[in-house]
Amino acid sequence: MSSGELLLIFLVAMLVFEPSKLPMLAHHLGKLIKRLNHYKHQATVFWQSQVNEHTLQENIIKAEKADKEYPADKITPEKE
Secondary structure (H helix, E strand, C coil): CCHHHHHHHHHHHHHHCCHHHHHHHHHHHHHHHHHHHHHHHHHHHHHHHHHHHHHHHHHHHHHHHHHHHCCHHHCCCCCC
């Protein structure tokens, strides 16, 4: 946002709300933004954990498939 847009928003806010209520409005707006950022962080952590769990399950399936394809008893140690 440019400074002109911020000035316009401020002027409209002064017309709509009484100047004495602007500090209270700013305080509540700050609380709202803080709460929204908190929820955004929680959602990000949740989705990242879901992706990690899905990736882990895929890797377990791949490892089990590789174990079946290459069993340990077929692997012979190299003789020196």
